Amino acid sequence: MPEQAGVPSVELNLGSLIEAIGQAVPERPAIVHRRSTMTFERFLGRSRRLASLLADHGFGCHRERNRLGGHEVGQSLMGQYLYNGPEYLEGMVGAYRSRVAPFNVNYRYVAGELAYLLNDARPQVLQYHARFAPTLRDALAMTDLNPLLLQVADDSGHGLLPGALDYHDALAATEPIPLPDPSPDDLYVLYTGGTTGMPKGVLWRQADVAVTTMGLIDRRNAREWTSVEDAVEAARQRSPGRILLCAPLIHGASQWGAMQSLGRGGAVVFPDQVKSFLAADAWDTVARDGVTQMSIVGEAFAGPLADELERLPRDVSSLRHLVSGGAAFRPETKARLLDLVPHMSVLETIGSSETGIQGSSIASASSPRGKREFTPDTRTRVVSEDFTHFLEPGHDGTGWLASAGRIPLGYLGDEPKTAKSYPEVDGVRVSVPGDRARLSAAGVIDLLGRDSITVNSGGEKIFVEEVEDAVRAHPDVTDAVVCGRPSERWGAEIVAIVTVRGDHPHIAQEITEAASRKIARYKLPKAVVVVDRIERGVAGKPDYRWAIEVATKAR
Numbered sequence: 008m009p010e011q012a013g014v015p016s017v018e019l020n021l022g023s024l025i026e027a028i029g030q031a032v033p034e035r036p037a038i039v040h041r042r043s044t045m046t047f048e049r050f051l052g053r054s055r056r057l058a059s060l061l062a063d064h065g066f067g068c069h070r071e072r073n074r075l076g077g078h079e080v081g082q083s084l085m086g087q088y089l090y091n092g093p094e095y096l097e098g099m100v101g102a103y104r105s106r107v108a109p110f111n112v113n114y115r116y117v118a119g120e121l122a123y124l125l126n127d128a129r130p131q132v133l134q135y136h137a138r139f140a141p142t143l144r145d146a147l148a149m150t151d152l153n154p155l156l157l158q159v160a161d162d163s164g165h166g167l168l169p170g171a172l173d174y175h176d177a178l179a180a181t182e183p184i185p186l187p188d189p190s191p192d193d194l195y196v197l198y199t200g201g202t203t204g205m206p207k208g209v210l211w212r213q214a215d216v217a218v219t220t221m222g223l224i225d226r227r228n229a230r231e232w233t234s235v236e237d238a239v240e241a242a243r244q245r246s247p248g249r250i251l252l253c254a255p256l257i258h259g260a261s262q263w264g265a266m267q268s269l270g271r272g273g274a275v276v277f278p279d280q281v282k283s284f285l286a287a288d289a290w291d292t293v294a295r296d297g298v299t300q301m302s303i304v305g306e307a308f309a310g311p312l313a314d315e316l317e318r319l320p321r322d323v324s325s326l327r328h329l330v331s332g333g334a335a336f337r338p339e340t341k342a343r344l345l346d347l348v349p350h351m352s353v354l355e356t357i358g359s360s361e362t363g364i365q366g367s368s369i370a371s372a373s374s375p376r377g378k379r380e381f382t383p384d385t386r387t388r389v390v391s392e393d394f395t396h397f398l399e400p401g402h403d404g405t406g407w408l409a410s411a412g413r414i415p416l417g418y419l420g421d422e423p424k425t426a427k428s429y430p431e432v433d434g435v436r437v438s439v440p441g442d443r444a445r446l447s448a449a450g451v452i453d454l455l456g457r458d459s460i461t462v463n464s465g466g467e468k469i470f471v472e473e474v475e476d477a478v479r480a481h482p483d484v485t486d487a488v489v490c491g492r493p494s495e496r497w498g499a500e501i502v503a504i505v506t507v508r509g510d511h512p513h514i515a516q517e518i519t520e521a522a523s524r525k526i527a528r529y530k531l532p533k534a535v536v537v538v539d540r541i542e543r544g545v546a547g548k549p550d551y552r553w554a555i556e557v558a559t560k561a562r
Contacts, residue, residue, distance in 0.1 A: 018191030022103030057101030072192035077417030208419030219363035242272030258546035305334025307547035401448030462491030
């Protein structure tokens with residue numbers, strides 16, 4: 008049991024914690040979807056049936072953590088190839104209770120991409136919506152895997168794949184059995200999106216991820232929980248909140264928000280439409296279901312939300328917090344939302360699958376924030392470019408944004424990548440996923456962007472996320488992504504791909520002028536390409552491979 012300032016803290020297991028809290032507040036709503044409410048009692052009952060089904064098939068933990076390297080797995084893995092819905096969260100908690108490690112599967116993958124992921128993770132179980140059965144069949148044919156298939160019925164009309172079990176029928180036919188005691192060492196597995204490279208499975212101890220990303224701590228005393236009983240009692244006394252997940256659960260931010268809510272005795276709310284994001288549906292859900300917190304991923308969600316509420320005001324007086332993480336959020340859009348919902352606060356966070364939350368910025372109608380500045384988490388560090396030491400506030404140049412303390416174990420099956428991304432600096436093991444940053448003299452993080460999506464133009468390193476933020480300074484730019492393309496003169500040159508409102512025959516010049524007020528001239532786009540739609544992943548992150556292809560073709 009670790010200690011904090013002389014006070015011992017308890018190591019949490021997500022399945023055990025949520026089960027203990029649910030048993031204490033069985034009649035509270037756990038999941039709300041399409042005007043239907045599932046109580047904690049029913050949610051835990053179904054999760055336990057799934058856990059029993061998995062245990063009956065021999066799945067669980069086969070080698071304890073203390074016998075494994077950071078890149079190794081001693082548990083059965085279960086892929087979750089699903090849209091948002093109750094089944095996703097039943098799957099997560101049920102798997103945790105049986106000591107099976109679930110992981111996210113991007114449902115936009117084509118068969119070849121899915122086959123790569125399955126060959127990398129090698130799951131023993133797959134839980135999937137029937138709509139994805141044809142793609143899954145084709146992908147499995149490219150592997151030597153023979154997993155247990157749990158097919159969740161939907162409106163697609165696809166029948167069961169050969170050997171598959173109907174998920175709901177299988178749960179109904181399973182009687183709960185005694186289950187193994189979960190461990191704080193049991194894994195939380197999160198696959199990166201693969202928008203800039205191949206997806207990688209990040210391995211966390213549940214005890215670590217519960218604290219660093221899900222915020223399952225004793226907030227009143229600003230410390231980790233000293234016992235599960237204290238966490239349960241706090242949940243019992245707390246007025247339960249309701250979090251609306253706008254992004255899919257294949258995105259870490261949505262998973263973290265869901266686990267935080269359940270782990271505090273609150274409810275998870277899904278919009279009616281889960282196949283794509285509709286701002287009108289999100290606001291209607293807030294108004295109908297008394298949502299207290301909304302979780303989004305950057306401008307791709309925030310912009311349409313502001314547009315929709317300006318178009319049709321609604322009673323959203325229940326909403327207290329809007330939380331955004333994982334992608335950039337325009338200050339102008341933040342200001343619009345605060346004007347529209349003045350009693351709400353906006354919390355923007357930075358971090359990654361490999362670090363958890365590293366910093367945050369909070370704004371309200373009385374204290375708006377213009378510039379994107381983030382207060383670092385207590386675990387956050389900036390590492391020197393040569394990885395030899397930590398940089399102090401106000402340092403010259405740029406460093407690597409890092410986290411220490413409760414960080415992941417490593418990347419699934421990749422020992423060299425684990426060693427590179429989780430090095431020791433000054434005797435401290437840190438997580439360095441590749442984001443470049445400065446730490447100002449005031450102790451504020453200036454996030455520059457991911458090193459893998461920087462452009463070296465004429466010998467100058469340019470961070471595309473910094474340029475994207477500057478390009479969006481033009482009031483009629485509705486979306487933007489920036490990338491590099493080959494250039495005889497510069498080696499590579501910056502290209503901005505944008506969507507705009509209205510008619511702008513001189514848009515390139517207008518964008519350059521607007522951006523020049525925020526960034527140096529050498530960082531300005533050498534070309535601007537206007538498109539009808541920016542390709543993004545389902546969680547709102549830009550697809551940089553698509554952007555490079557568009558920029559290269561637009562010469």
